[in-house]
Amino acid sequence: MKSYKKNYIGKGTQVETKSGKVLDIVKVTLSVEEMMEFVHEYKEKEYITFEVATLRNADQFGHTHTVYTTTTITVEEAEEAPQEEKTEPEAPKKRKRRTKAQIEADNAKEVAEMEMETEALPF
Numbered sequence: 224m225k226s227y228k229k230n231y232i233g234k235g236t237q238v239e240t241k242s243g244k245v246l247d248i249v250k251v252t253l254s255v256e257e258m259m260e261f262v263h264e265y266k267e268k269e270y271i272t273f274e275v276a277t278l279r280n281a282d283q284f285g286h287t288h289t290v291y292t293t294t295t296i297t298v299e300e301a302e303e304a305p306q307e308e309k310t311e312p313e314a315p316k317k318r319k320r321r322t323k324a325q326i327e328a329d330n331a332k333e334v335a336e337m338e339m340e341t342e343a344l345p346f
Contacts (some may be wrong), residue, residue: 234286261292
């Protein structure tokens, strides 16, 4: 089974005209040094293949798109790579509710204590 790794190499923004019209153009900025790491050869020419994806929310700099290359990794590399443990967030601890019998026992105890206090009062 093939595994893929995304290598993020840049960001981009949707092009907007001065009048506010949003165009179907995305302007991206890429580091040439980072791109050169992912050069591949085909028919004696060098190419770089990258993908542009829309971000769910714009980042703090207003970027609306991300750019990445996809490389295949072997099974051995996938096993060697540190796997992030997928742990579910801890559920909030449940409050233990008292049973009716416990509530009645506590109420009876309080009533008994009050009766003892009232008996001790000198009237």
